[in-house]
Amino acid sequence: xxxxxxxxxxxxxxxxxxxxxxxxxxxxxxxxxxxxxxxxxxxxxxxxxxxxxxxxxxxxxxxxxxxxxxxxxxxxxxxxxxxxxxxxxxxxxxxxxxxxx
Numbered sequence: 472x473x474x475x476x477x478x479x480x481x482x483x484x485x486x487x488x489x490x491x492x493x494x495x496x497x498x499x500x501x502x503x504x505x506x507x508x509x510x511x512x513x514x515x516x517x518x519x520x521x522x523x524x525x526x527x528x529x530x531x532x533x534x535x536x537x538x539x540x541x542x543x544x545x546x547x548x549x550x551x552x553x554x555x556x557x558x559x560x561x562x563x564x565x566x567x568x569x570x571x572x
Contacts, residue, residue, distance in 0.1 A: 474568050488569040498562065502555050512550035521551075 473487040513521075 474572065479572050484569045484572060487572075491565045491568065494565065498557060502557060506555045511553045513553050515550075518550055 473483060473490065476483065479487075
């Protein structure tokens with residue numbers, strides 16, 4: 472919320488820097504405690520998109536059997552397991568927000 476403000480003061484930037492510093496350990500604690508307690512899977516729409524992408528790649532290669540198989544039925548692999556990814560760029564870049572402002 473602090474980063475979205477249109478006008479910033481030095482004290483607000485210090486507050487933003489402190490809050491992003493505190494967010495790191497909180498996110499790591501969340502990953503260790505909460506994320507390991509739940510088994511999460513991709514959404515059905517993500518599964519369909521993955522199947523469509525696989526079918527498009529197969530069609531581009533000219534593999535008609537893979538293309539029709541991907542469109543006729545589900546991928547067959549089911550929902551893939553998803554985990555909280557701390558290596559995403561937007562999480563990595565949080566520490567640079569006060570400096571960039």
